[in-house]
Amino acid sequence: MNDIVFWRHAEAHDAEFDQVDLDRKLTVKGQRNAERVAHWLDRNLPQQCRVFASEAKRAQQTARCLPRKFKTLAQINPDAGAADVLSAVGWGEHAELTLVVGHQPWMGHCVAQLLGLGPRDWSIKKGAVWWLQRHGKGDGDAVIVRAVISPDLT
16 A cells, blocks of 8 residues: 645735745634644644655745645745656555645646546645555556545634
8 A cells, every 4th residue: 555645825915015935924813723634634644654744934834734744845845847747756656655735736646647537737725735655566457546635624
């Protein structure tokens, strides 16, 4: 088995004039929602897991709500592609669960691809978690949805 959890950053402020997208911060509501989801994740994640976050402040703030160490990867910034993200986090190469804190649209593309839906625009709600699990190896493997949690359900 191999698990990957996608956690979209929580609600962030809109970009101000001349503001760099990576500098956008969470709103008060976003911070509160990230803390609620982090609490759920901390109760349900195994002790040993790999956690990655993009360089964007909103993703960093979201990841910091979870009391786990995480690694920052530029390869999963907002402009990344699904294949680049999955490669950067080593999907399928490690036994432990992988948690990725990031962005749309690549997050929805990753979920759609892993579920065998092809290249699709799949919308992931801000602050939501999609937990996928792969069973088997090689051509006979199947990816299932283990959990989908949004901030309002925690």
